[in-house]
Amino acid sequence: MHTRGDAPESAGGRMGDAAARLAEDTAELARREVRAIQDEAVTALRRFGAGGLLLAGAGTCGVLALWAAHETLLRAVESVLPREKAAVALTCAYAGGAAALGMAARNRIRAGAQATAGAMEKEAGQLEQEHAPMRGGEDAGP
Numbered sequence: 001m002h003t004r005g006d007a008p009e010s011a012g013g014r015m016g017d018a019a020a021r022l023a024e025d026t027a028e029l030a031r032r033e034v035r036a037i038q039d040e041a042v043t044a045l046r047r048f049g050a051g052g053l054l055l056a057g058a059g060t061c062g063v064l065a066l067w068a069a070h071e072t073l074l075r076a077v078e079s080v081l082p083r084e085k086a087a088v089a090l091t092c093a094y095a096g097g098a099a100a101l102g103m104a105a106r107n108r109i110r111a112g113a114q115a116t117a118g119a120m121e122k123e124a125g126q127l128e129q130e131h132a133p134m135r136g137g138e139d140a141g142p
Contacts (some may be wrong), residue, residue: 070090077086 037063074086074090080086081089
């Protein structure tokens with residue numbers, strides 16, 4: 001015989017079983033998603049690793065090409081100037097080029113930062129305008 005108190009306990013037991021199964025299913029789904037993300041990350045890192053090695057090789061070749069170009073230019077300037085003066089002339093030319101490129105890069109970065117800040121301020125103003133009537137409507141309530 002069932003008493004009046006037995007039914008809620010058995011219903012509670014069924015609810016507990018359902019909740020436990022739901023928790024297990026959710027945990028399994030989360031584990032699958034984490035595994036999928038890990039697999040994608042490993043695949044991307046492998047591709048990046050190969051690309052990184054190729055990029056390092058290209059960088060090395062680029063540095064060697066610049067060195068060869070420098071040596072060629074130095075030999076050409078040495079035909080007109082003594083060796084020490086030729087080296088000083090090239091050093092000054094390189095330093096001037098580096099300073100000019102650095103200033104141009106600084107100006108570009110500043111302009112980009114200012115444009116981004118302006119766009120963010122504009123977006124913030126638009127969001128404030130969109131949400132301002134909602135706040136006014138809430139305050140004007142009963």
